[in-house]
Amino acid sequence: xxxxxxxxxxxxxxxxxxxxxxxxxxxxxxxxxxxxxxxxxxxxxxxxxxxxxxxxxxxxxxxxxxxxxxxxxxxxxxxxxxxxxxxxxxxxxxxxxxxxxxxxxxxxxxxxxxxxxxxxxxxxxxxxxxxxxxxxxxxxxxxxxxxxxxxxxxxxxxxxxxxxxxxxxxxxxxxxxxxxxxxxxxxxxxxxxxxxxxxxxxxxx
Numbered sequence: 001x002x003x004x005x006x007x008x009x010x011x012x013x014x015x016x017x018x019x020x021x022x023x024x025x026x027x028x029x030x031x032x033x034x035x036x037x038x039x040x041x042x043x044x045x046x047x048x049x050x051x052x053x054x055x056x057x058x059x060x061x062x063x064x065x066x067x068x069x070x071x072x073x074x075x076x077x078x079x080x081x082x083x084x085x086x087x088x089x090x091x092x093x094x095x096x097x098x099x100x101x102x103x104x105x106x107x108x109x110x111x112x113x114x115x116x117x118x119x120x121x122x123x124x125x126x127x128x129x130x131x132x133x134x135x136x137x138x139x140x141x142x143x144x145x146x147x148x149x150x151x152x153x154x155x156x157x158x159x160x161x162x163x164x165x166x167x168x169x170x171x172x173x174x175x176x177x178x179x180x181x182x183x184x185x186x187x188x189x190x191x192x193x194x195x196x197x198x199x200x201x202x203x204x205x
Contacts (some may be wrong), residue, residue: 002026004059006137008066011035015068015076020085025067027086033062034205035081037074039090041065045182047093050194050202053187064088065205066079075105082111090114091204093197095122115204117197124171125164125179125197127185133163139188140167145182 010023026032036058038044043065051058058065068077071094081088094102094116106112119126127134140149146156152158152170161169171178186198 004030004032004064008064009033011064011066011077011080012069014080015060015073020080023080024086027088031062032064032086032088034064034089035077036063036065036201036205037077037081037090038065038067039071039093039095040069040178042182043067043093045179046123046127046186046198047201049183049186050198053189053191054202056202058205061205071095071101075109078106078109078111078114082106082114083127084110090116091201092116093119093123093201095119112153117201117204119195119197121168123195123198124168124185125183126197127182127189128164128167130193130195131185131188133167135188136167136169136185139181139184140170143178143184147172148174 004100007023007026014020014023036047038047042197044065047065048058066077068074074092074094078090082090090111091114096118099118102116103112106114106116113178131139137149140146140164149167149170152173153166158169171181
């Protein structure tokens with residue numbers, strides 16, 4: 001039986017130059033109504049974790065959460081999924097430094113009116129600031145990564161950086177770490193401490 005994962009895979013293949021018919025057929029079969037465009041899988045993990053914590057099944061609601069493989073792809077995905085393509089409602093997250101690029105990409109795709117939510121630096125930075133350095137370090141310890149963090153913090157390149165900057169860089173030092181912490185940091189949040197861009201995104205769906 002087809003599911004939202006199959007639709008996501010079909011869209012990613014379409015964006016890479018494959019045929020669009022599989023995505024169109026699945027969109028109709030699954031009653032897809034919206035797409036959440038995110039840079040990568042760590043953002044997907046965070047959105048999925050927040051939805052789960054609020055008792056929501058986005059796939060069952062007709063919402064596809066998908067990684068674009070980088071911000072440079074937003075115009076391509078918006079063109080396929082937005083008003084010129086499947087006509088889905090679009091939303092997502094972007095970093096402040098990429099806001100203008102997203103605006104141009106969405107405008108070129110005829111999707112300029114779609115609402116995206118902006119992180120000051122990136123989602124990891126938002127989560128670290130929301131939790132606080134001490135709480136993030138507690139989570140890192142609970143996940144068995146405290147020694148790796150301490151080794152990283154003692155590297156010469158990290159001297160002079162704030163603890164928050166060190167934590168943000170640490171999350172990207174090992175394959176799969178950002179994805180893992182995208183989920184566990186969201187799970188550690190108190191309900192009233194969810195970063196505004198992430199909260200706004202989920203509320204808008």
